[in-house]
Amino acid sequence: MNKFIEQALHAAGDFSRLKQVKQTFGGSINESFFVETNERKYFIKYHTDAPDRFFELEAKGLRLIRETNSVSVPEVLAYSDEKNNAFLVMDWVEGRKSQDTEAKLGDRIAKMHQTFGNQHGFPDDTFIGVLPQPNGLFLSWLEYYRDSRLSAQMTQGIEQNSITGNRRLRMEKLLLNLEKWIPDDVEPSYLHGDLWGGNWLVGAGGNPYVVDPSFLYGDRHFELAFTELFGGYSGDFYQAYVERFPLRDDYDDIKDLYQLYYLLVHLNIFGESYGPRVDAILKRYVGVY
Template sequence: MSFKETLNKVVHQMEGNDNFTDVQPVSGGDINEAYYIRTNNNEYFMKLNKQVDPSFFTIEAKGLSMLKDTKTIDVPAVYGVYEEDGIPMLWLEWIEGNKHNDTDSLLGERLATLHLSEASGFGWEETTYIGKHKQANTILPSWTDYYRDYRLKGQLEIGRNKGLISGKREKNLMKLMERLDKWLPKNPKPSILHGDLWGGNWMVGNNGNPYLIDPSILYGDHEFEIAFTELFGGFSKKFYQAYHATFPLSDSYDDRKDIYQLYYLLVHLNLFGEIYGGTVDRILKKYMD
């Protein structure tokens, strides 16, 4: 069966007897193929990946629905997760728009409002993904225990298996994990976090409204999310000013920012290789003093 015939099967399930009228490949990140699809009734953004289990997209769809339910920040509508002819697909609302002067401020304010949403523990109820790696989860009463045992330890195990974390790097990471209580807050507010918020995981829709995409949901310290926004850029001064005005960071944030960024650097080390090794080693050395 051709790709167009496969698309038609899904469109028929969503819209009845209608067929798509246009399909164009678009940029969709490092992991998935992505397409703009137009029918007589609608426009869609569709992602597919022939190498993943359908749960990869089901979990993403649940995360988007969770964010939508908070009524704090916009996300694309989820039309469905489908598997046709062995191809898992996620169909979403097509989002398109232009920034205006307030877009970055709205993003900061609405993200802070999301982080003020209540949660009852730290972690998440089920396995998620960070990149293409599965992220094991559970709900724990201690943020330090969750961050050590389900974030840093998970990446340590992946890195060991890939031969990327060994020797001095492994020793220093294990020492840091043993001493997390020294730097992490004892009882932070459990916030609902996007979980993978770099500059490519938000976009602009109608009227300049910011949208979050590609979540890896968890309950955690809101400063964990902000630390990642600072790691690779993509967020403006207006964004941070609006965020801090709504949900200020603690005076001790800078003491642990690198520890929070370390998780994402370990993810990148395990996904993309030794190009991230030097930065990981620098952070580990900093906290060995």
């Protein structure tokens, strides 16, 4: 493994002596390491069978977030998507949470959401976990969310038999009537795209950072709904967010529909334990059969 680490460090321009390598934990997709050399400290992710452009797209998402001058991201120093040797090298981020860390995070995510693209979606197909995530650029948020997000996960679920029977019928009915709830004319905010509680961390001085994006342009309420799905964000986060960028009046009406996408992803990756939550949302909006 040290040979691989050295190759990654050389790609980042560091040829100094390797002092320490320690495996870290927290993700289920990549192997990850804390690495220290005579020059600096690094976080290196490694994937033995990464899909094409896997780390390139992660690096691109981090760069786009950095360009908003809002929430901090680690600096990407090198990456490779070479078969059997895919890696991403970033600065090591470490710090202790301060009293205002989560308020800063909420304010800075809101600031990121106040940066807008010209269309919804993303020009490149990306990944959510290791699931392919088809994209494309759309003038209509409704069309993008229906066709590239919900429909794509439904197709995946049908293929692997996680969406069948009444669940499939309800999904089909929901997609036919989605314009009743999902807005069409919202501005396309810069979105992290995978902002669960494990994808933010604390750096020096209590400064919050976000990591592991699955970047897109879209309705910011889609992102906020996901932050509420599995927890990991405090009241300070939400209070600071709405002080900078108040929510639309329809947020409570559409929150479950935005969480549905991520529940479908988890259903397709992890299995039927997420099925009852998917079914409950479908029943809320389209009734029972």
